[in-house]
Amino acid sequence: MSPEVHSFFDPATNTISHIVRDPGSLACAVIDSVMDIDYAAGRITTSHADEMIAFIRAKGWVLEWLIETHVHADHLSAAPYIQAALGGKIGIGAQITVVQEVFGKIFNEGTEFQRDGSQFDALFQDGDTYQIGALTARAIHTPGHTPACMTHVMGDAAFVGDTLFMPDGGSARADFPGGDAGQLYDSMQKILALPDQTRLFMCHDYGPNGRDIRWETTVAEERAHNIHLAGRTREEFIAMRxxxxxxxxxxxxxxPSLQVNMRAGEIPTDSAGRPMLKVPINGL
Structure with missing residues (x-):
């Protein structure tokens, strides 16, 4: 099956969000949504999410899933905001509990912060499948950038999160807590073991060397031309990365991203119930 994919670029964070529709029905999923934030002003707005909501409504589609490929460190998730408007379940990799444990300590979260992934509607293990209408989606555990990274394969399309970039962009960093360059290499090999014609959709692109922003390639293109992988052994990749x-x-x-995203997109509050973020000093 070849799902219909519509992508939305957020220039403030160089993030690409995707809407994926089952070709046999009106069911769809949202991948890696974005909530806008003016960090200096402490102001959150919803224009990017509102654009996606309006698109789905205009098409008459039914939102069944809001997928987070991992706990993003560079943008805030809009999943609960979109869920409140359109429904659907929020899903992430089961290793979110590892991320919550690590960053729960860094941000000095109290015992009221649950570290069991219960903020999400679904936690995916490696190989789990779920339905978007008649379209079967499969989650593949692809750690290395973070412990909870998953690639989601939907028909002939795969959504790789930050594990891979476009061939001229290479790969994601592996130096966050819980990251590992060797695991990242192994995860990239899992993705490149998919059929050559599989469409790969990125979560980020930075337009290397001034080219236009792009977010779609194929397994064959990545295998042949990825600047961090082609011609490198595992040991050479680790040293380079x-x-x-x-x-x-x-x-x-x-x-702000980690505090919000490890809560499935919910903004933490202080003891009076007001939205509030913490800044750990020398903690990251």
């Missing part, structure tokens, strides 16, 4: 990661800055939105 670790050296490169040592030069990278911390993502600008990592502090």
């Amino acid at each position: 670790e050296a490169r990661d040592a030069t990278l800055a911390v993502p600008k939105l990592i502090i």
